[in-house]
Amino acid sequence: MSKKAAVALIAMDTPVPEHDAAIxxxxxxxxxxLLAIPFLGWQRPGERQDCYWVPDExxxxxxxxxxxxIANAEDFFGGAVPHAFMATKAISHxxxxxxxxxxxxxxxxFHQRVASAVLQGYTVFDLQDARRAATLLLRDGPVRVKAVRGKAGRGQSLITDEAQLAACLAGQDAGEVAQWGLVIEEHLQAVATYSVGQVTVAGITASYFGTQRLTEDDDHQEVYGGSELTVVRGDYQALQSLPLDAAARQAISQAQRYExxxxxxxxxxxxxxxxxxxxxxxxxxxxxxxxxxxSWRLGGASAAELFAVQALLGDPQLHCLRASTYESFGDDAPVGAHLLQxxxxxxxxxLSRYVKVETDARAQ
Incomplete structure (x- = not known):
């Protein structure tokens, strides 16, 4: 099915944490x-060029x-951009x-094009700029200061006044900010977080929308706890053809504009x-x-994406399904879910990670 000789994993920058390497x-x-070719595991840059690559970033x-x-999207699972900051949340503001x-x-x-698709905020590459940006936004309410390489909800601080801002910025690494940036963004209440995305692999394009859930780690910090996705065969237009509520339709439209x-x-x-x-x-x-x-790389929803593609590949008549991932620091295994790690x-x-796919009529 693939023109490549094998599938291989590759670390693009720093060593991959053991738990992430395993998943x-x-x-x-x-x-x-899915591609019906051998799997080589982890390879080093420069060892070969005939692989379908799965980069960690x-x-x-x-x-x-x-x-x-890598000449085009058929050569790897993920994304490619010319500069490192473009791969982080730094581009959102x-x-x-x-x-x-x-x-x-x-x-x-880019920001002129996405102004109506993002929240109020700034990206800075200097701590004095961070102070100026946060001071401006604090006039309208609380803000979040976000490390642009933070994952799973980590690396964020809620700021409500100048004293908290000063303490937060004092704890920032000026070199990290200069290289990667820092996001200052308005804080929302009563938040629901949607996931919208698309994957193309093994000749199948699947698009989806859904919601994220949170879980608590052993330190009682709320972190990413998984996603519940409605997946369709086809592009975003196929996704928009579903009977959607206004909130889901708005989320999909904003994701499209951003992309x-x-x-x-x-x-x-x-x-x-x-x-x-x-x-x-x-x-x-x-x-x-x-x-x-x-996220233009393997992510928290990728297990749901790939298991959904497997279901679509196995049943040409299947158009819509539900696929979910679960991440938990407890022992609460979801009913009908497959343990991944x-x-x-x-x-x-x-940490336990699960995936679940439902293809019955209720998911369609």
Whole structure:
């Protein structure tokens, strides 16, 4: 089915944490089964070019992409952009006026295109800019300060006044901020987080929307707890053809606008796209909705995506299904779910990951 010789995992930057490496191995095996080619496990950059690659992160340079033999979206599971900051939530907001630092490749046109699809906020690459940006936003209500490489809801601080802001910024690494950026964003109340995305693998394009759930780790910190997705065979137009409520339709439209801007402004190449859209109430009580961030790599919903593709591949008549992932630091196994992994995640506790697919009439 694939023109590639085998499927291989590859770490693009820093070593992959053991628990993430293990689940990526499971998903790499699943992709190899879908493509009907061998699975090689982890490979090092430069070892070969004939693989269908599964990077642990978005590929963030032309040199890396070409070195892996990636010419288009059919050559890998994930995404590729020219600059590292483009792979993080840093792109979701504009720079403040007269910024102290602007990274190479920054595209103001992107923010003009997505202004109606994101929340109020700024991205900064300097701590003094962070102070200016947060002070402006605090006039209208609480804000969130987000490390742009944070995952699973970690690396965020809720700020309500200048004293909290000063303490938060004092704890930031100036070098990290200068290289990767920092997001200052309005805080919403009564929040629901949608996931909207699309994958193309093994000749199948599947698009989806759904909601995320939270779970508590052993430190009682709320983190990502999984996604429940409605998946359709086809593109976003097929997804929009479903009977949707207004909130879901708005989330899908905002994700589309964000993606179209990334394709136009960043030269995005991607076979896997996922967007988190927050809907809630602003400080003044008005409804707010916007894309928080993108994921053009293996992510928390990827098990649901790949098991859904397997179901669609196995039944050409199947059009719509429900696929869910679950992440838990407890022993509460979901009914009918398949255990993917159980491991220690230091210092947060024992993490269990599950996936569940429902193809009966109730999911359609």
């Amino acid at each position: 990526q191995h499971v998903l790499g095996e699943k992709i190899a089964a 978005t590929v963030t340079s032309e040199q890396s992409r070409l070195g892996l033999g 504009p720079l403040i006026d007269k910024p102290a630092r602007t990274p190479e490749g920054w595209c103001a046109a 179209q801007a990334a394709l136009a402004c960043f030269g995005l190449i991607a076979s896997r796209r996922n967007y988190d859209i927050a809907q809630g109430l602003g400080a003044d009580g008005s409804p707010r909705s916007g894309v928080l961030e993108q 159980r491991c220690q995640v230091k210092p947060h506790g024992t």
